[in-house]
Amino acid sequence: MKKALITGLTGQDGSYLSELLLKKGYDVYGLVRRSSNEPFIRFPDSVRKQIKVVYGNLRDTGAIERAIQEAMPDEIYNLAAQSDVGLSFRIPEATIEIDYYGVGRLVNAVLKVKPDTRVYQASTSEMFGKTNPPQNEDSPFQPVSPYGEAKLKAHEDFVKGYRERYGLYICSGFLFNHESPRRGEHFVTRKITLSLAKIKLGLQDSFELGNLGAHRDWGFAGDYVEAMWKMLQQKKPEDFVIATGVSHTVREFVDAAAKALGLKLTFEGRGIDEVARDKKGRIVLRVNPVFYRPNDVDALRGDASKAQKILGWKPKTSFEDLAKMMAQSDLKELSRKP
Numbered sequence: 001m002k003k004a005l006i007t008g009l010t011g012q013d014g015s016y017l018s019e020l021l022l023k024k025g026y027d028v029y030g031l032v033r034r035s036s037n038e039p040f041i042r043f044p045d046s047v048r049k050q051i052k053v054v055y056g057n058l059r060d061t062g063a064i065e066r067a068i069q070e071a072m073p074d075e076i077y078n079l080a081a082q083s084d085v086g087l088s089f090r091i092p093e094a095t096i097e098i099d100y101y102g103v104g105r106l107v108n109a110v111l112k113v114k115p116d117t118r119v120y121q122a123s124t125s126e127m128f129g130k131t132n133p134p135q136n137e138d139s140p141f142q143p144v145s146p147y148g149e150a151k152l153k154a155h156e157d158f159v160k161g162y163r164e165r166y167g168l169y170i171c172s173g174f175l176f177n178h179e180s181p182r183r184g185e186h187f188v189t190r191k192i193t194l195s196l197a198k199i200k201l202g203l204q205d206s207f208e209l210g211n212l213g214a215h216r217d218w219g220f221a222g223d224y225v226e227a228m229w230k231m232l233q234q235k236k237p238e239d240f241v242i243a244t245g246v247s248h249t250v251r252e253f254v255d256a257a258a259k260a261l262g263l264k265l266t267f268e269g270r271g272i273d274e275v276a277r278d279k280k281g282r283i284v285l286r287v288n289p290v291f292y293r294p295n296d297v298d299a300l301r302g303d304a305s306k307a308q309k310i311l312g313w314k315p316k317t318s319f320e321d322l323a324k325m326m327a328q329s330d331l332k333e334l335s336r337k338p
Helices: 012-023 061-071 092-113 146-166 188-200 221-231 250-260 305-311 319-336
Strands: 003-007 027-032 052-055 075-078 118-124 170-175 207-209 240-242 266-268 275-277 283-287
Touching (some): 003 012, 003 061, 012 027, 012 221, 027 061, 052 061, 092 146, 118 146, 118 221, 146 170, 170 221, 188 207, 188 250, 240 305
Parallel strands (some): 003 027, 003 075, 027 052, 075 118, 170 240
Antiparallel strands (some): 266 275, 275 283
8 A cells, every 4th residue: 555645634625635645545644734724524434533643744854754764755745835835925935944845844854754756846827927928848848936936946956956866756746726626715715715715605795806817827736736646646757737727717717606506797997997896786796906926927837748748647527617616516515604
């Protein structure tokens, strides 16, 4: 039986990945912060009961080493990160502490305790930043946020660097935006679907967003974790872009989620004056400049042809189905509450 250790277990990717690995017969361990205020809220009970929890975080070298000693994993999936791009502008030091130095602690612990472990590093499309789409493995990295910069530095020093210097089996997945009903509520897609579900139920009148014109390549997290697993099954470690190859605006995501709930919205105005009205003419969405990032990526659209060719991977869930899945899940959950 193979054994896997997942850092960042309690996020959406950790939940879908652990579910996938358990179905494949893995023994799954998860590194969990004792201070985590939302442990396992995204996990089906049947999955949660099968995971062996090891407490620790990427700030603590001793805890990382103990986790590896306990699990003695064949594979490690490093999903732990400060992954809120907007927040990274306000806490840049904390972001680099986890997203860069934390990766260094992890790979050094692997070399010390179990150097034959295969390691997946969750890199990000934010590393491409200002690079024009479509972005692939050969595209230049031009990050515009502390989050993207920290992830790039970790990739250069600890993925490419340790692969070349020490022969460590480690690879990066440059995952483009991937969402699900298990996404944290502070991420924009989940904010959209949750707000619209509340409006549908009469629990909320309106909500606010930032740049409605930002283009993102959105896929389903449940599809993307399969690509992570496939990367660690190859004979040699390689880095892969994982994406749908199609981009949509934030505005289009709002519209798709609204349609899934039977809400017809009409957008009018431009820039910070843009609003969305329902069929009765009521404003349900406004733009608020406070939600703009100090420096934002205008357009992300990935080219995952390498993953399709080598890994045999391609996304299964369409943009419309993703928005529908998320919106209807939030509506269902809210309808259950007294």
